[in-house]
Amino acid sequence: MYNYTILIPLIPLVIFLVTGLLGMKWKPIISGLLGTTGLGISWVLSVMTAITYFFGSHHEGAFETIIPFEKLWLTFSETLQIKMGVLLDPISVMMLVVVTTISFMVHIYSLGYMHGEKGFQRFYAFLSLFTFSMLGLVIATNIFQMYIFWELVGVSSFLLIGFYYQKPSAVAASKKAFIVTRFADFGFLIGILILSFITKTFDFAKLTNPDGAVFANAAGMSFMGISVMTWAMVLVFMGGAGKSAMFPLHIWLPDAMEGPTPVSALIHAATMVVAGVYLVARLFVVYHFQAPDALEIIAYVGGFTSLFAAVIAITQHDIKRVLAFSTLSQLGYMMLSLGVSGYGGEEGLGYMASMFHLFTHAMFKALLFLAAGSIIHAVHSNYMYEMGGLRKYLPITHITFLIACLTIAGVPPLSGFFSKDEILVAAFNHNKILFGVEFLVAGLTAFYMFRLYFNIFWGKDRHYHHTPHESPLTMTIPLMFLAFASIFSGFLPFHSMVTSDKMHFDTHLHLAVAVPSVLIGLIGIAFAWLLYKKESKVPEKLAKQFGILYTATYNKFYIDEIYLFVTKKIIFNYISRPVAWFDRHIVDAFMVGIGTVTEKISYRIKGMQSGQLQHYAFMFVAGVLILALVLVYYI
C-alpha cells in the first residue's frame, strides 16, 4: 500500500534531469514553476504517507518497519549486499514530511527571492537535486545507501552555493563546507567498513534489531584498549558530527551563510544539518546496546556545542550568522538529547524529544531564515546595525519573525516550548551537569534571539537606500505557513508516534522543569528588551521632574547599569569575545593550519624533483635500500 512512496524522491530526480538538460531553453519561470509543482506533489504524497502510517490503522504495540521497495544492487558476498530501497518507519516518515515541507516552502519562496537572478533555472535544478539526495538519505534501507546519498547531499549543497554565487567568499565557504564534511565523512566510511565486517550486513533492519544478534562477533574485539564497536560507532558519529556541525567540525556552517538565503534555510537549518542527528537516531539501538560509551561522547559533544555556539551567537552582527550559531546550538540540543536517552518507554524520552525538537526546529528555524531573507531582500544588508524600526515596513515578516523568536525561546504554548521541555526533562533525568548547561543555553537563546529581534524591528530607523517594503506574496505565504506550523506543531503527539522502541508511552508536563525553563527564557527576553529596545527619552524627562519617580527611575537606571556592566563588560568581554576569538583563531586556524602545514611541506620537498636524471637514479637506489631496511626490520 505504500508503493507510491518511491515517487517521493523520484519526482525531484526527474525534475532535476529535465530542468538540467532542457532548462536552458525555457523561460526561467517555467523551471521554477515545474520544480515547485513537482515538489508540491512530493509533499502531498509525504503527508499522505505520514497520515496513513501514523493514524491510518489503529494498531496495538509497535509501529512496523515497512520496506515497500527494495532492489539488490551490488553483492560483496552472500550476506553482504548493497541494496537500494525505501524504508518506512516513524523517523523516516517524519523526516519525509520535514524535508518535503521545508523544500516545498523554499521552492515557493525562491520564486520571489531569486526572481530575475541569473542562473534561475540552474538554481531550481540544484534545489531538486538536493531534495532528491536528502530524501534518498532519509528513506535509506541500509547504511550504504545512506552513505551514497549522504555524499550526494554534500555535493549538491556544494553546487548550490558554489555554482550560484560569483562571490569569492561564497566559493571559499562552499569549498570549506565540502572539504570539512568530506573529511568527517571518511570517518563515517571507515566506521561503515568496520561495522560491515563485524556484522556482515548493511541493512538497518538487522543492525537495529535490539537483540544484537549480528554483533556476536564483536564481543571481546578491541583496538588500543577500546572495544571495536565503540571505535566503529564513534567513527560513524564523526560523519554525523561533520554534517550536523558539532564542535570542532562546526567551522564550516557559519561561513556557509554566504550562500543564498533560501539555500541556508533549506540546507543549513532544516535538512542537511539534521542528517547527522538523523544518522545517530537511525542507529540509536546500536549505540545504546553496543556502544554506550560512544553515546556518552555524543551527549557531551552535543552539550558543549550548544553552549559554545550560544555564547558566540551573542556577539554576532550579521543576522544570518546569529541564526547559524543558533542552529549549531539547537543541533547540540538534539544530539545531547539522543546522548542521554535510554531505550524503551519513558527511558527513551530523550530519543523522542530529540526527534520532536528536530521537527519543530525545522519549522521555526526555516521560518527564521526565510524571514531573514525577506529582511535582507528589503534592506540589502546582513548587518543588524544597519537595521531598525522595520516593524512598520514589513508587518508580515515582523509578526512571523516574532512568532519564531518566541518559539525558539520556549514560550508556551508554542511548539518550541514542548520539544525543548522534553529535552530538558530527559537531560534532567540522566545527567544533572548537562541539564544545567542546557538550562543556561535556554536563557542565552532567548536573549540573543530577542537581541536580534529588537535590533531589527524596533529602535530607530536607519537611512535605507529606499523605503523598505514588504516582500511579495510568494515570499510571505511560506512565512505564514511556517509560522502556523511553528505555533501548532507542538501539539503533535510525538510520544505515541516517534519513540525509541516504536511503542507509545505517556508523557506529562514536568512542572519542576517547565516552569524554570520558561522563566529563564523570559528573563533572557527581558534582558534583551532592556538592552536593545531603544526607549524614548520622554519617561526620563518626566521622571526628572517628579522627585519620587525620579528615584525610582534612577534605581531602574542603576539596574540597567548593572545589566550593562554584567553583560557588556563581563559576559561580552570576558566570555563571549574570547570564545568567539577562540573559535575563529584557534579552532578554525587549527583546521586551516593543517592545510598550511601541508602546503609548507609540499613546498619544502619540491626540491627533490630536480629534473636531473642522475639525481633520480640516486633516489631510485636509495629507495631500494630503504625497502631493504624495511624488510630487515620486519624479518
Add this chain to the structure above:
Amino acid sequence: MLSYSPSLGGGRGEALKFGDMNLSQFLMMRHELLLTAAALIILIAEIATADSAKRKLIPFTIALFAMVTVAGFFPVPEGTLFGGSYQSNPLTALMKNVLNIGVLIIFLQAEGWLKRPENSDRISEYFLLTVSTLIGMNFMISSGDFLMFYIGLETATIPIAGLAAFDRIRSRSAEAGIKLILSSALSSGVLLFGLSLIYGVTGSIYFTDIAQTITSNSMVALGFIFFVSGMGFKISLVPFHFWTADVYEGAPINVTSYLSVISKGAASFIFTIILFTVFKTLTEMWKPVIYTLAVFTMTVANLFALRQQNMKRFLAFSSIAQAGFLLLGILGNNDLGMSAVVYFVLIYIFTNLGAFGVVEAISNASGVETIDGYNGMYKTNPKLSLLMTLALFSLAGIPPVAGFFGKFFLFTAAAGSGYYILVLIAVLNATVSLYYYLRVVRAMFIEKSDNPVPTFKSSAYMRTALIICVAGIFAVGFASVIFDTIREISQNFLY
C-alpha cells in the same frame, strides 16, 4: 635445473612437442595474435597509401583496433603454451580487454594531434609503436615464467620511449624520451638482477615451480626487493617515481595519457598476479614492503600535486597518488583485493582518459596547459568544464561516480585484512587530494579571466572518446554486473 619431463603435466609437457600443437591451442594467444596482425596490417597500409592520403590511416586504424577490441571479448581457451611460459585464463583475457578499451579511447583522442602537419608523415609510426607496446604488455600479463615476463616488459617499454620523443621538434619531448629510456634501463637492470637472484635460489624461472619451492631467506628477500623496485618504477611508486613528472610533462599529451593509464595498468596487473601467485607463500615478507610503498606513494604524491601549475604534471602526480591507493587492494591479498585492483584500473581508465582528453582537446585548440589558463573556462566551454569536473570528482572518489566505488572496494579489501591504520592514512590522503582536484574546478568555474580559453568545438573523434569516458564513469559504478563479473573471474583464478 629446468625440468621438462611430461610428468609435470599441464601444458608444459605437451608444448615441448611443437608438432602436436594444434591451431586451437595456438589460439590461446588470440589477443597477441590479433594485435600482431593489426600491426602488420598497419605496416602494409602505410606502404599502400599515397603520401597525400595518409590521414585516412587514422579512421582505418581506429576501425581496425575497434574490431580487435571486440574480438577480444569472445571467450578464450584456457591453458598454457610453450612449456608453461605462456598462460591464458579468463583473468588475463579480462585484463587485456580492459587495456584494449583504454587504447581505443586513446586512439580516438589522438586524431587531432596526429592530423597536425608535422605529424602527417608519421601517423602509422604512432599506431605501430603503440600497438607494439600493447603486444608486449599482453605477453607480460600472460607470462608463466620470468623470462616471458621480462621480454614482455621490455617490449612494452622500449617503443614508449620512442613515443615519448614523438614530437621531435620540441626539445622537452626529446628530453622525455631520453629520460624514460635511461631510467627504465636502470630499473630493468635492477629488476633483472632481482629475478636472477630468485632464479639462483629456486633454480627455476617458472611461476608454478617458484611458488612451490621459494622460502624466505635473505637472498630471496633481496631479489624480491629488486623486483619490487623495478615494478615500482613501472607503476611509478614513490620513491621510484621521479621520472614520471618530467616524462609526463615533456611527452605529447596523448602519450602521457597512454603512460599514465595503460602502461601503469598493465604493470599493476602483472604485479598483482605475481604477488598473489608466485610470492603467495611469502606474504609476511611482501606485506610490509607494499605497506611502506603505499604510505609513501599516497602521501608524497599528494604533497607534490598540491603545488603543480601544469595540468600534465598535476595529473602525473595525481596518477602516482592513485597508484598508491591501488596498493591497498594488493594488500587485501584475496580475491576481493584482486577484483578491486582490476575494477579500479577499469574505472581509472575512463576517469583519467576523460581528464586527459579534456586537457588534450584544450591544448590542441589553444595551447593552454596550465591550471591558471583554465580560469573562467566554464563560460566559454561549459561541456568540457563539466566533463572535467566529473572526471576530477571521480578521481577524488566522490559518490556516486565510479571513482568512489573503485576506491571503496580498495579500502574494503585493505580493511578486510585488518589494515585500519593504512585505510585511515589513505582516507586522509583522499581528503587532501580533494583539495587539489577542487583547485582545478575552482579555476574553471569561479576564477575570472580576461583571456579565457576560447570557445571551440572538438572533433567528432574526441567527442566520441569523451562520451565513452563519461558513460564509463557512470556505468562502471552503477552497473553491478561489471564488478560481479570481475569478482567471479578473480575468484576462479585464485582458488
